[in-house]
Amino acid sequence: MTASIISGKKVSDEIRGSISDEVKELVSKNVVPGLAVVLVGEDAASQVYVRNKEKACHDLGFYSEVHRLPAETSEQQLLALVDTLNQQDTIDGILVQLPLPSHINEKSVINAISVHKDVDGFHPVNVGNLVIGDDSLLPCTPAGVIELIKRAGVELSGKHAVVIGRSNIVGKPVSLLLQRENATVTMCHSRTSNMAELARQADVLVVAIGRANFIDSSYVKPGAVVIDVGMNRLENGKLAGDVDFESVKEVSGPITPVPGGVGPMTITMLMKNTLTAAKRNHGLV
Numbered sequence: 581m582t583a584s585i586i587s588g589k590k591v592s593d594e595i596r597g598s599i600s601d602e603v604k605e606l607v608s609k610n611v612v613p614g615l616a617v618v619l620v621g622e623d624a625a626s627q628v629y630v631r632n633k634e635k636a637c638h639d640l641g642f643y644s645e646v647h648r649l650p651a652e653t654s655e656q657q658l659l660a661l662v663d664t665l666n667q668q669d670t671i672d673g674i675l676v677q678l679p680l681p682s683h684i685n686e687k688s689v690i691n692a693i694s695v696h697k698d699v700d701g702f703h704p705v706n707v708g709n710l711v712i713g714d715d716s717l718l719p720c721t722p723a724g725v726i727e728l729i730k731r732a733g734v735e736l737s738g739k740h741a742v743v744i745g746r747s748n749i750v751g752k753p754v755s756l757l758l759q760r761e762n763a764t765v766t767m768c769h770s771r772t773s774n775m776a777e778l779a780r781q782a783d784v785l786v787v788a789i790g791r792a793n794f795i796d797s798s799y800v801k802p803g804a805v806v807i808d809v810g811m812n813r814l815e816n817g818k819l820a821g822d823v824d825f826e827s828v829k830e831v832s833g834p835i836t837p838v839p840g841g842v843g844p845m846t847i848t849m850l851m852k853n854t855l856t857a858a859k860r861n862h863g864l865v
């Protein structure tokens with residue numbers, strides 16, 4: 581029997597509806613949440629994502645600034661812009677689209693963003709608070725993964741979750757958030773020798789490895805929930821996840837598609853973080 585599809589688009593629209601209502605209330609108090617997005621260079625995928633973020637801001641009534649800088653922008657020039665945005669009262673959230681050109685140190689840029697405006701949740705202070713369980717702005721994709729699992733009605737407490745991939749922006753934080761939901765978490769990575777065996781033990785399998793269609797049905801326990809964080813552009817221009825959707829959906833439980841799964845949730849969680857930052861910046865929480 582084919583698995584049920586977890587629609588990130590549907591969940592995203594539901595959450596954006598409530599964000600839009602909250603923004604209207606804030607605007608009535610003369611508070612307009614402001615997001616600044618900085619894009620350096622001409623990476624095609626990044627341009628799509630930044631356009632999606634800008635559109636979401638406009639759709640939800642946020643103030644939005646997009647700074648598109650040439651690829652040859654120096655690290656110092658970028659840091660100067662971040663410093664200006666840190667001090668700009670109309671801006672509650674700042675993000676610098678990754679990846680950056682190789683001559684720019686991503687860590688230096690992330691560290692330069694004010695912790696309170698770090699709506700990506702990448703700043704070491706926000707990451708540290710995530711690790712110790714204190715309040716923090718959560719990284720958008722991991723937060724979106726957890727929201728999708730919860731809204732699919734999946735109970736995580738006591739379940740075995742297997743995360744494949746250990747990146748700083750997805751694998752590591754999503755493992756921590758799964759632990760916060762009392763799941764038992766196994767993290768697999770490029771040096772894991774028995775990945776398929778471990779993956780088949782998962783009640784919930786989260787895949788974020790950046791390899792198109794890598795995970796087939798041999799990695800999936802029948803009925804397991806499968807969350808595909810992959811975002812791979814194929815030579816034919818189509819988008820593919822890390823999961824071989826057509827084969828896996830025949831054995832899995834609820835599964836996210838690509839596109840239309842985790843991706844839209846990343847943007848929505850960014851809007852949610854910006855709203856939170858605006859409320860905090862204006863002393864409303």
Ligand SMILES: Nc1nc2c(c(=O)[nH]1)N[C@@H](CN(C=O)c1ccc(C(=O)N[C@@H](CCC(=O)O)C(=O)O)cc1)CN2
Nearest residue numbers: 628629675676677678679700720839840841843844846
């Ligand atoms: N500063 C950041 N950089 C990057 C992040 C991030 O969270 N912060 N994450 C990824 C890219 N990403 C957000 O920027 C992102 C990826 C995909 C989507 C999305 O909506 N995908 C759609 C398909 C879009 C398309 O047609 O290509 C989907 O999956 O349905 C949104 C955001 C790396 N960089």
Ligand SMILES: [Mg+2]
Nearest residue numbers: 611612669670
């Ligand atoms: Mg404001």
